[in-house]
Amino acid sequence: MNLIPNDPYAQDTHIDAWEKLKQFTDARIAIGRAGCSIPTKAMLEFQLAHAQARDAVYQELDTETLQHKLQSIGLDSLLVQSQAQDKQEYLKRPDFGRLLNEESQQTLHNFNYGKANQYDVCIVIGDGLSALAIEENALAFIHSLKSQIEYEQWSLAPVVIATGSRVALGDEVAERLNTKMLVMLIGERPGLSSPDSMGIYYTWQAKSGCLDSKRNCISNVRPAGLSIPIATQRLMNLMRQSNKLGYSGVNLKDEHEIEQVESSTHLKRLF
Template identity: 45%
Template sequence: MELRHNNHIQEDPWASLRAFTTARIALGRTGAAIPLKEVLAFRLAHAHARDAVYSHLDTNGLQEKLQAIFAGPVLQLHSSVADRYEYLQRPDKGRRLDTESSGRLSALKDEYKQQDIAIILADGLSATALNIHAIPLLELLLPMLKAAGRSVAPLCLAEQGRVAIGDEIGALLQAKCTLVLIGERPGLSSADSMGAYLTYSPRPGNTDETRNCISNIREEGLDYSHAAGKISYLVSEAFRLCLSGVDLKDNYGLFLEK
């Protein structure tokens, strides 16, 4: 008896919408199953997401590039986490500096402290995102901050860091505001998404409602120019109102229309 296989892929009626999103929609089907190419693409995306979680921050490469666009010191710091496995299991340790790093900040000369804004680059859950997107964003953002008259504390590279590590760094630098650039939790279509968290009056113990988040900074998401403009706007508003978080509304779109 001869068996015949029908490998024809039946297109989804929404297939045209795939041109507008990287989300997994309108995959089509072969019989009652998803086409093999889509199954393989899903597994590849899942592998990229796992790789991003375990990727390493290119501290030396980033420091070299940062020193080319920033006149002040660039400091390499580390959280109290021992390794990546502990980072994933103990979020609390990723929010605090280790003893050596906190000592380095405390010993800094006074001329580097009490600046308007401290910028921290942390690996978060995707060091890949920082390695790719941090420099192009800062190349646009730093001139905007300078033009607005904002002084910038030494730039900090924080390995194995979470968002709240910026509170301790900002407090030790006595900065009025912190901006934490961090790798976001990888999605199955966005393993390199970077977020930016703005906190006015940083201090250990701050909670998430005190921060403003700008998410999905990458070429396929929020582009560098728009992200830099939005951050610059929120920094200006934070200093005008002396606050950040839920009470600081993102009216950047209305600002652009003026």
């Protein structure tokens, strides 16, 4: 005698009515269902995305390879470290990630000692919360930006590679290198479909203790997000306006029209 009603769920996966919308977003919509649960494929994809996000946070930036690649496109670089001594401390103490350690302070002091000239632009590469994002996007973006900086005849400081870094670490670097315009590239907090997202923070005359309201942010730079050509256009427009007006941040609006960029213009990996 069967005491439990025998009401089996249909074996076929239910197709969601929003299925067609999936082509427009990486968000988890229209995943369907199998009985009263989500399909096994969707569950496995979620678990994979979660693992990729965790790996992005804990991955260490390959600074040696990054320096070699910068050298191959004619750019000198300096390596610095925040006061966070390891990844665990970096995650638990965000304040440590905003300050250079003593050795790095000395490195920048020695480099800039006796130099009266002011650089126009300083690019800081920070691992942030996704070293993967930097390794996947930073070199292609810098290569694109470099040609625009040369066109404007702006002087460029050596690229600074910062490990254990938060956004504000770039302020101290720019101040110590006596730079007018700071471009901070940093790995953004990974989402469950975007472990490779890079953020760009632009600041005019950045100094230690600079408020977030003084920055302009361009986010989600990656192949599946904002393309490198368009990100370069947006940043250069901000930099040109800032150079004329003498400020950046909430008062500096990005109102220019993006030039048409063909979908195939996504820069291929250069290295």
